Amino acid sequence: MRPKIPLLPPLASGAKNGAALLLSLAALGLPNLAYAEGSAQWTTTQGFSGGVVYVDILDYTVESISWTGSGNAAVTDPSGASVGPISSGGSLSLTSNGTYTITLGNQSTSSWDLSVTGQIDPGYGRLWAYSWNFSTGDYVDSRSFNGSVYALVESGADSAVIEMKTNGLSGFAWTLAANSVGVTGANGRSTYTGSLTPEFPIYVNPPSLATYSFTAPTVSSPKFTSGEEECDYLAPGYTTGEFVVTSGSDGTGHIICDLNGDGDYDLTSDDDLHLLFSVTSGDNSTTWDGTDNNGNYVETGTYNCVALITVGEFHYVGVDIETSYEGFRLFLVDAGLGRTGLDMYWNDAEVQAAEGTMPNGSKSLESSGGSGISSGSYTDAESPNVNARSWGNFTSGNKGNGSYLDTYTFVDSDLSSVFTVDVVDGNIDTDGDGLIDAEEECEYGTDISDTDTDDDGLTDDAEVDNGTDPATEDTDGDGLTDGDEVNEYGSDPLTPDIDTDGDGLADIGDRDDDNDGIPDWTEVEGADTDGDGVPNTLDTDSDNDGRTDAEEAGYGASDADDDGVLDGDVNEYGIPSAVASGEGTTDCPNGTSLLENAGFEEPALTLGSYSLILKTPCPAGSPPTPRATSRSGPRASTACPATRATSSPS
Numbered sequence: 001m002r003p004k005i006p007l008l009p010p011l012a013s014g015a016k017n018g019a020a021l022l023l024s025l026a027a028l029g030l031p032n033l034a035y036a037e038g039s040a041q042w043t044t045t046q047g048f049s050g051g052v053v054y055v056d057i058l059d060y061t062v063e064s065i066s067w068t069g070s071g072n073a074a075v076t077d078p079s080g081a082s083v084g085p086i087s088s089g090g091s092l093s094l095t096s097n098g099t100y101t102i103t104l105g106n107q108s109t110s111s112w113d114l115s116v117t118g119q120i121d122p123g124y125g126r127l128w129a130y131s132w133n134f135s136t137g138d139y140v141d142s143r144s145f146n147g148s149v150y151a152l153v154e155s156g157a158d159s160a161v162i163e164m165k166t167n168g169l170s171g172f173a174w175t176l177a178a179n180s181v182g183v184t185g186a187n188g189r190s191t192y193t194g195s196l197t198p199e200f201p202i203y204v205n206p207p208s209l210a211t212y213s214f215t216a217p218t219v220s221s222p223k224f225t226s227g228e229e230e231c232d233y234l235a236p237g238y239t240t241g242e243f244v245v246t247s248g249s250d251g252t253g254h255i256i257c258d259l260n261g262d263g264d265y266d267l268t269s270d271d272d273l274h275l276l277f278s279v280t281s282g283d284n285s286t287t288w289d290g291t292d293n294n295g296n297y298v299e300t301g302t303y304n305c306v307a308l309i310t311v312g313e314f315h316y317v318g319v320d321i322e323t324s325y326e327g328f329r330l331f332l333v334d335a336g337l338g339r340t341g342l343d344m345y346w347n348d349a350e351v352q353a354a355e356g357t358m359p360n361g362s363k364s365l366e367s368s369g370g371s372g373i374s375s376g377s378y379t380d381a382e383s384p385n386v387n388a389r390s391w392g393n394f395t396s397g398n399k400g401n402g403s404y405l406d407t408y409t410f411v412d413s414d415l416s417s418v419f420t421v422d423v424v425d426g427n428i429d430t431d432g433d434g435l436i437d438a439e440e441e442c443e444y445g446t447d448i449s450d451t452d453t454d455d456d457g458l459t460d461d462a463e464v465d466n467g468t469d470p471a472t473e474d475t476d477g478d479g480l481t482d483g484d485e486v487n488e489y490g491s492d493p494l495t496p497d498i499d500t501d502g503d504g505l506a507d508i509g510d511r512d513d514d515n516d517g518i519p520d521w522t523e524v525e526g527a528d529t530d531g532d533g534v535p536n537t538l539d540t541d542s543d544n545d546g547r548t549d550a551e552e553a554g555y556g557a558s559d560a561d562d563d564g565v566l567d568g569d570v571n572e573y574g575i576p577s578a579v580a581s582g583e584g585t586t587d588c589p590n591g592t593s594l595l596e597n598a599g600f601e602e603p604a605l606t607l608g609s610y611s612l613i614l615k616t617p618c619p620a621g622s623p624p625t626p627r628a629t630s631r632s633g634p635r636a637s638t639a640c641p642a643t644r645a646t647s648s649p650s
Contacts, residue, residue, distance in 0.1 A: 036113045037127035038068075038069070038112045038204075039111045040113060041147060041204040042204070043145070045142070045143050045145075046135075048104075048134060049134060050107060051103070051104065052101060052104075053102050053129045054101055054102065054127070055116065055127055055128075056126045056207075057094055057096075058097060058209075060095060063118045063120065064093050064116070064117045065091060065115070065116060065117070066086070066090070066092075066115040067088060067090060067091070067092075067113075067115075068088055069088055069111070069113070070088070070109070071104070072086060072087050073086045073102050075100055076100065078098030078100065083100075102114065114127050124206055125203035125206055125207040126208055128201040128203040131177045132175060132176040135172070136171065136174075139323065139395055141168060146166060149164060149202050149203065149204055150164075150205065151178045151201070151314055152209070153200050153314065154200075155214065155215060155249060155311055159209070159212070160212070160213065161212055162333070162409065162411070164316060165328060165330075168323060168324060168325040168327070169323070169324050170322060172322070174320070175319075178201070178202050178314060179197055179314075179315055179317075180278060180313050181252065181277070182317050182408060183315075183317055183406055184196065184197065186406065187274050188406060188408060189350060190347060190399075190403060190404055192350060192351060192404070212334055213335070214311050215248075216311070216414070217248060217251050218247070218414050219307050220246045221246045222244070222305070222417075223245075223419055224242070224288070225241055225242055226242075226442045228445065229443065229444075230442075231441055232420075232421065233424050234290050234438065235436060236290025239426070240288065242285040243275065243421075244284070245309070248414075251310050252279065252310045253276070253286065253307065253309055253310075254307070254308040254309075255306075255308075256305065258304045259271060259292060259298060260272060265306050266369070267308070268367045269347070273293065275288060299423065300423050300425050303420065305418070306418055307415075307416040308413055308415050308416070309413065309414050310410035311411060312332070312410050313411075314330070314408060314409055316330075317404050318400060318407075319404050321405065322396055322401055323393060325392055327382045329344070329375035329376070329389070330342045331378055341377060342411065343371070344368055344372055345368045345372045345373075346407045347367050349367065351399045351403045352366040354398065354401070354403070355391065356397055358393055359393055364391035364399070373387065375387055375388075389407045391405065424437075426438060433461050434460075435460050435464065444464065444469075444471060445471045454470060454472055456474070456481040456482045457481060457483020457484065457486075457487055458483045458486060463475075463482060466486060467494055468482045469482075476494050476495055476496045
């Protein structure tokens with residue numbers, strides 16, 4: 001496991017002109033195979049500013065680390081234990097294989113090198129860093145870097161090596177680092193501001209640890225999806241979505257959409273859409289909000305898109321590097337140390353206006369074009385704008401000054417078949433319910449032509465405001481519709497209410513909370529006949545005489561286990577089927593059934609709020625004393641004659 005390093009922050013405000021940061025995903029270097037590594041490769045003109053570097057040890061029994069330079073070298077072994085320091089001219093015997101962390105002071109005024117003495121493979125690279133820091137003190141050509149370094153990109157068991165071969169890389173002060181995506185969030189574009197996350201080791205010689213191999217990428221199943229309902233379109237400014245793609249390996253993903261309709265998929269042009277993201281083997285996604293490369297909303301229409309998966313992708317981002325002339329080129333290094341020229345890509349549209357002319361009188365290219373610029377043969381000379389990435393004139397007045405210039409390449413790629421994405425107008429609301437059609441179809445799954453899709457008494461937009469599901473009539477599953485909870489009972493439609501009898505209908509909407517066959521309003525809400533702390537409405541033996549209320553009311557036959565709760569299902573009001581179907585005795589003085597006296601005669605019932613004078617179920621003998629109460633519920637059409645009284649709906 002290699003050590004991890006933090007994000008490199010944006011260049012500090014007011015930093016000295018010429019301070020430079022080069023984010024290199026390949027490598028900048030000299031083809032020097034000597035095992036002494038340091039200023040022999042960088043040269044003393046670059047003025048190494050010091051910092052953290054690393055040394056790989058493959059056989060500690062014969063290999064040791066030697067240091068020559070200014071000050072001591074502090075050393076930490078692979079376990080994190082301090083085992084240094086090493087004084088200049090000294091060496092350190094080792095106790096384990098792995099990567100050693102070394103902290104160096106400023107070496108800008110002296111030669112320096114870290115050597116692996118007794119190296120078992122002389123000439124291959126052991127010294128590397130995530131970030132190389134230099135200070136030249138000038139912009140002139142004589143202070144430029146002309147050489148190569150090598151980036152190691154690991155992917156599973158494979159590790160490819162990219163060489164960055166420079167001619168005339170010049171900055172007042174600069175840093176070399178490496179990653180796979182360039183400026184954070186810029187999708188491969190050069191920018192005026194930004195930040196970088198170093199990712200890959202940069203060696204000064206071809207690394208010993210590399211396999212010099214890569215796994216060929218594959219791409220499949222590209223699509224666009226939006227919202228919970230997975231629509232294949234979006235409304236810019238209102239909805240967002242994701243491009244989804246399946247990759248056969250770790251690497252970098254690109255989505256390119258042909259916005260200008262010319263049939264080309266140009267990842268370096270602002271006329272098309274380009275999204276860039278890291279991928280792993282399997283399904284991957286990246287979010288799209290409907291804006292183009294410049295942050296403007298894309299016009300309505302149907303657009304063709306492709307997905308590109310790459311392996312060995314490296315972004316070289318020069319931050320405040322004034323000049324690259326005649327330029328740098330990128331090469332894939334194989335196991336035999338042969339070099340193959342790679343195509344280079346860039347999009348400088350945001351910063352191009354600041355570019356002056358190069359020493360040859362021409363301006364640098366704004367873009368590499370969709371096919372890139374080939375680095376050509378390794379033995380060819382650098383030719384600005386032809387086979388080399390070039391800009392600047394060894395002064396501070398050009399597009400590299402204070403900017404993040406991104407140049408990238410990859411060692412292999414696979415392109416998907418064409419798929420489409422629709423962009424629609426976000427102002428269309430067909431049913432006028434306050435939710436645009438794109439939200440209804442993609443986010444909520446509601447009917448764009450129906451203001452209350454689930455017919456629960458709440459409009460779709462009101463449900464969204466309340467946090468309930470506009471496509472489900474009972475969001476919390478307590479037996480009460482969302483509309484009843486909000487409009488009638490004032491209960492919380494997102495929290496299931498108490499259901500004492502477990503009949504699937506919450507007490508607040510249940511006409512018989514304890515399912516004893518006796519309606520709650522005849523038991524008088526709040527009354528507690530036997531004083532046991534359980535109100536009659538929830539007590540299956542209200543008078544505590546050993547006989548259940550259901551039995552006393554004549555429903556014993558419908559309570560097989562004699563638990564006071566009637567057997568069978570309930571209707572929509574929570575009334576047991578034995579009562580709702582008219583079963584039971586007819587022992588009231590007028591000969592009517594208990595069903596009628598309970599006020600549950602369904603053929604005449606309608607929902608509403610009524611003021612009623614109701615009575616307890618009629619026992620054998622004289623009629624009970626009427627009790628006045630008020631309760632929302634179905635209106636009774638009959639009652640025992642001696643106590644019958646109803647009023648108009650209130």
